[in-house]
Amino acid sequence: MTAIAEDDRPSSLWRDAWKRLRRNRLAVIGLFIIAILVIVAAFGPWMSPYDFLSQNLDARNQPPSGLHWLGTDDLGRDVLSRLIYGARTAFLVAVGVTVAAVLIGVVLGAIAGFYGGAFDRFVMWFTDMTMSVPQLLLVVVINASLKQPISLWMEARYMETLNPIWRNSAIIDFVLVFGSMALITWPPYARLVRAQVLSVRGRPYVTAARALGLTNRIILMRYVLPNAMGPLIVAVSAGLGTAMVLESAFSFLGVGVTPPTPSWGNMISDGLRVWTNYPHLLLAPAAVLAVVTVAFNFLGDGLNDALNPKGQK
Amino acid sequence: MTAPLIEIAGLSKRFDLRVGAFGERSATVHALDDFTATVIEGETLSLVGESGCGKSTTGFCLLNLHRPTGGSVRYRGQEIAGLDEDAMRPLRRELQIVFQDPYSTLNPRMTIGEALAEPILFHGLATKADLPARVTRLLADVGLTPRFANRYPHELSGGQRQRVAIARALACEPRFIVCDEAISALDVSVQAQILNLLLDLQEKYGLTYLFIAHDLAVVRHISDRVGVMYLGRLAELAPAGALFSQPMHPYTRALLSAVPEPDPKSARSRQRLQGEVPSPLNPPQGCRFHTRCPIARDACRSAVPAWREVATGHHVACHAVSAPDKLNWEGTE
Amino acid sequence: MTALLDIRGLTIDIARDGGPARVVDGIDLAIQQGESVGIVGESGCGKSLTMLSLVGLLPNRIRATGGSAMFGGRDLLKLGPKELRKVRGSEIGFIFQDPMTSLNPVIRVGDQIAEALIWQKGLAKEAAQARAVELLELVGIPGPAERARAWPHELSGGMRQRVMIAMGLAGHPRLLIADEPTTALDVTIQAQIVDLVRELKDKMQMAVVWITHDLALIAGLADRIAVLYAGTVVEDAPVSAIFERPTHPYTRGLLASLPTLAGAAMERLPSIGGTPPEPGRRPPGCPFAPRCAHAVAACAEAVPRLAPVPGSDPRHRVACPVMTERAAA
Numbered sequence: 001m002t003a004i005a006e007d008d009r010p011s012s013l014w015r016d017a018w019k020r021l022r023r024n025r026l027a028v029i030g031l032f033i034i035a036i037l038v039i040v041a042a043f044g045p046w047m048s049p050y051d052f053l054s055q056n057l058d059a060r061n062q063p064p065s066g067l068h069w070l071g072t073d074d075l076g077r078d079v080l081s082r083l084i085y086g087a088r089t090a091f092l093v094a095v096g097v098t099v100a101a102v103l104i105g106v107v108l109g110a111i112a113g114f115y116g117g118a119f120d121r122f123v124m125w126f127t128d129m130t131m132s133v134p135q136l137l138l139v140v141v142i143n144a145s146l147k148q149p150i151s152l153w154m155e156a157r158y159m160e161t162l163n164p165i166w167r168n169s170a171i172i173d174f175v176l177v178f179g180s181m182a183l184i185t186w187p188p189y190a191r192l193v194r195a196q197v198l199s200v201r202g203r204p205y206v207t208a209a210r211a212l213g214l215t216n217r218i219i220l221m222r223y224v225l226p227n228a229m230g231p232l233i234v235a236v237s238a239g240l241g242t243a244m245v246l247e248s249a250f251s252f253l254g255v256g257v258t259p260p261t262p263s264w265g266n267m268i269s270d271g272l273r274v275w276t277n278y279p280h281l282l283l284a285p286a287a288v289l290a291v292v293t294v295a296f297n298f299l300g301d302g303l304n305d306a307l308n309p310k311g312q313k
Numbered sequence: 314m315t316a317p318l319i320e321i322a323g324l325s326k327r328f329d330l331r332v333g334a335f336g337e338r339s340a341t342v343h344a345l346d347d348f349t350a351t352v353i354e355g356e357t358l359s360l361v362g363e364s365g366c367g368k369s370t371t372g373f374c375l376l377n378l379h380r381p382t383g384g385s386v387r388y389r390g391q392e393i394a395g396l397d398e399d400a401m402r403p404l405r406r407e408l409q410i411v412f413q414d415p416y417s418t419l420n421p422r423m424t425i426g427e428a429l430a431e432p433i434l435f436h437g438l439a440t441k442a443d444l445p446a447r448v449t450r451l452l453a454d455v456g457l458t459p460r461f462a463n464r465y466p467h468e469l470s471g472g473q474r475q476r477v478a479i480a481r482a483l484a485c486e487p488r489f490i491v492c493d494e495a496i497s498a499l500d501v502s503v504q505a506q507i508l509n510l511l512l513d514l515q516e517k518y519g520l521t522y523l524f525i526a527h528d529l530a531v532v533r534h535i536s537d538r539v540g541v542m543y544l545g546r547l548a549e550l551a552p553a554g555a556l557f558s559q560p561m562h563p564y565t566r567a568l569l570s571a572v573p574e575p576d577p578k579s580a581r582s583r584q585r586l587q588g589e590v591p592s593p594l595n596p597p598q599g600c601r602f603h604t605r606c607p608i609a610r611d612a613c614r615s616a617v618p619a620w621r622e623v624a625t626g627h628h629v630a631c632h633a634v635s636a637p638d639k640l641n642w643e644g645t646e
Numbered sequence: 647m648t649a650l651l652d653i654r655g656l657t658i659d660i661a662r663d664g665g666p667a668r669v670v671d672g673i674d675l676a677i678q679q680g681e682s683v684g685i686v687g688e689s690g691c692g693k694s695l696t697m698l699s700l701v702g703l704l705p706n707r708i709r710a711t712g713g714s715a716m717f718g719g720r721d722l723l724k725l726g727p728k729e730l731r732k733v734r735g736s737e738i739g740f741i742f743q744d745p746m747t748s749l750n751p752v753i754r755v756g757d758q759i760a761e762a763l764i765w766q767k768g769l770a771k772e773a774a775q776a777r778a779v780e781l782l783e784l785v786g787i788p789g790p791a792e793r794a795r796a797w798p799h800e801l802s803g804g805m806r807q808r809v810m811i812a813m814g815l816a817g818h819p820r821l822l823i824a825d826e827p828t829t830a831l832d833v834t835i836q837a838q839i840v841d842l843v844r845e846l847k848d849k850m851q852m853a854v855v856w857i858t859h860d861l862a863l864i865a866g867l868a869d870r871i872a873v874l875y876a877g878t879v880v881e882d883a884p885v886s887a888i889f890e891r892p893t894h895p896y897t898r899g900l901l902a903s904l905p906t907l908a909g910a911a912m913e914r915l916p917s918i919g920g921t922p923p924e925p926g927r928r929p930p931g932c933p934f935a936p937r938c939a940h941a942v943a944a945c946a947e948a949v950p951r952l953a954p955v956p957g958s959d960p961r962h963r964v965a966c967p968v969m970t971e972r973a974a975a
Contacts, residue, residue, distance in 0.1 A: 226420075505918075
């Protein structure tokens with residue numbers, strides 16, 4: 001009882017984890033890069049030297065110069081400006097897709113793991129089914145089959161209301177791209193959460209909570225989920241990076257964000273066609289994408305170490 | 314001190330398991346068989362025995378944390394065996410439990426104060442305004458200062474955590490507490506502190522304890538009555554004094570003789586039980602102890618011995634023991 | 647006579663965020679040939695770490711930082727990993743607390759013992775397996791030839807602990823270190839294992855160090871007992887002296903708080919207030935002083951050294967000037 005008399009500040013597990021995270025150099029670097037990404041995504045329009053759409057057909061495919069730090073593309077658009085706007089797309093894709101996938105995964109996984117029984121069997125069957133369908137195929141099918149009807153429906157809404165929002169193709173992009181990506185990325189989260197919930201559910205403090213008479217809902221929300229979150233946080237951090245790579249892959253296949261909205265993915269896919277002549281058009285977006293993905297993984301690893309300290313009491 | 318608080322009759326619990334590499338066979342664990350006893354208001358009733366004897370299962374079944382397979386548990390006259398969770402909830406407040414491992418029975422993400430406040434608010438035992446004072450009083454009851462309310466469990470020692478676990482049970486203002494190996498995981502010097510605390514609280518609040526333990530020396534110090542269990546069945550149940558001075562069941566005698574004495578000169582002729590406890594998946598027929606019993610006879614292999622009261626309050630289930638004056642012990646050891 | 651094992655001034659530190667914390671703080675302990683010594687203390691007193699440090703099995707972040715441990719003319723603390731591996735098993739055997747997790751679940755028990763023999767003694771596979779069966783028989787496992795082919799999960803806790811003992815004995819060590827080998831076992835099985843180790847000690851003429859928190863268990867087992875508190879030896883004496891004339895206030899407190907089957911029941915047990923200090927938060931001076939009813943001002947200043955207890959057994963030493971003075975008076 002005397003042992004803790006001097007320092008009266010409680011040290012919660014989260015605070016301890018944050019302390020450990022701050023000491024991990026790679027994680028801090030990752031966090032720093034991600035912070036830059038967030039700032040760029042938020043304030044891009046005020047930061048970029050040019051408009052991402054303004055074409056200058058007199059200055060096409062220029063190498064990096066004082067005027068265009070990262071050169072221009074085949075339509076004479078400034079690559080740096082497009083990268084900065086692309087950060088916004090990348091960030092929206094990463095966050096939007098991951099949030100949607102995590103929501104689906106947590107709800108299904110937690111309920112399945114906590115209550116078990118027939119619902120659990122159904123969820124696991126559904127998860128396995130989703131995972132067994134080839135992901136790219138699923139996305140291509142969704143995009144190919146839904147893009148047409150959705151744009152027709154939106155056109156109809158526009159004719160009815162004359163509200164220009166129904167003419168903004170970016171909405172279709174985001175709904176379809178995000179939606180289809182969330183549809184293929186939720187199963188690992190569901191499995192992870194279910195496994196965690198299953199393990200936490202058997203811990204003595206959950207039995208203790210039952211013995212106090214607490215309801216299942218309280219037990220799930222206050223005892224099981226908070227203690228099941230650690231691995232999920234790590235997975236989400238890595239998942240944010242993966243979502244960006246996935247978006248690039250879809251853009252490359254032509255089912256990603258529709259041009260001219262800049263995304264790193266469609267910049268890479270454009271650059272790839274001309275990379276022998278104008279390597280900077282491929283290198284610039286690819287390097288940015290790689291750096292950001294690695295940053296997310298550094299952070300994920302750091303979080304993993306911080307939340308599961310080994311060799312500590 | 315004589316009113317029955319809980320009457321248990323024929324309580325049984327079986328667990329069905331899937332065994333084999335692919336879970337292709339089912340098996341039944343006979344965790345608890347035909348447990349009949351009465352818990353008297355204000356007493357400490359202890360259950361002792363080796364692992365797998367069913368003592369913890371008894372505690373869990375009493376509180377409906379495990380749903381009994383058969384038998385009845387009447388708490389103050391009301392049948393509670395098999396009540397569903399909603400019907401059980403108001404009773405949970407009065408029937409509490411303290412678990413063995415204080416390291417894992419507290420939610421690591423909740424401060425001590427939050428952990429104590431939760432049952433108080435949930436059962437509506439105090440208003441939000443009274444809460445801090447109530448938490449402080451609970452902490453004081455278990456010998457902790459108010460500053461512990463802001464701490465997280467991992468900052469506390471084992472003894473302190475067990476105090477918190479006890480405070481949490483007390484928060485519900487219970488009448489009955491199951492202490493499930495509540496001091497087994499603690500260091501010797503801390504064990505004595507917690508035992509004394511439990512005794513103090515019993516006096517202060519008139520609590521009734523079901524004390525589940527494997528350490529007979531501890532049990533002897535705090536119990537009014539002691540039940541000895543073997544492989545899911547009660548072997549003997551008697552007032553503590555009688556059980557330790559005049560054990561009747563051969564298993565009780567063996568158990569007592571196996572307890573080491575803190576005295577290097579004690580050259581007690583120790584009676585060693587041969588072999589190990591059989592698997593509860595496939596318990597022996599007849600008396601379950603007959604495979605290790607030094608005085609087993611033919612009858613023991615076929616017939617389950619009856620649960621008989623051989624002296625006032627002294628129950629035994631053994632074919633060889635019919636009355637204390639006719640103990641068939643001589644010449645068998 | 648030179649001791650089999652002579653530990654002097656051993657210190658062990660844990661690397662922590664705020665710098666190293668001392669867990670073992672200058673332990674002196676000698677073990678004679680064929681002697682049976684109990685090391686008694688509560689969790690965190692450093693009893694297990696002390697023994698693990700001898701054979702280079704300390705966990706990550708924990709390191710022996712000072713002192714010496716002479717064994718067979720060598721300082722164990724200065725040996726490299728390769729030499730230590732030779733010492734482990736062949737000269738110093740180990741039995742661990744938890745027989746459930748100390749056996750590899752995917753190797754048959756006979757093969758696990760044989761593997762150790764192949765490594766340590768360079769036996770051929772067949773010879774090693776035959777020896778493994780002999781060892782299983784030695785530790786009282788019925789049907790040793792069949793049991794050698796069993797998987798660990800097919801054995802009960804008591805049987806597994808016997809297998810662990812067989813592994814500890816495989817190299818025919820001169821010193822067997824038993825780290826709470828019966829804590830996880832039921833009392834009737836515990837009694838069997840205690841008998842077994844005692845019997846094997848005589849048969850194989852080895853010294854046994856029995857690490858335990860259970861004073862009652864060690865009473866019938868050890869020739870000598872060293873009581874540890876917060877990383878130091880506070881009392882070291884022949885077993886009869888410990889129980890007849892416990893001198894250190896901590897030893898007395900431990901013995902008093904021990905419930906027994908003899909004597910009066912249904913009363914409050916005397917208990918030691920407070921909790922042991924955490925590593926790195928040791929008070930200056932005597933580590934037990936904050937919990938001690940006999941503490942005087944001087945206790946908080948100098949760390950007491952082990953000194954003979956006047957009027958007791960000549961080998962009875964205690965680290966408490968207050969009590970030694972009182973015994974002299």
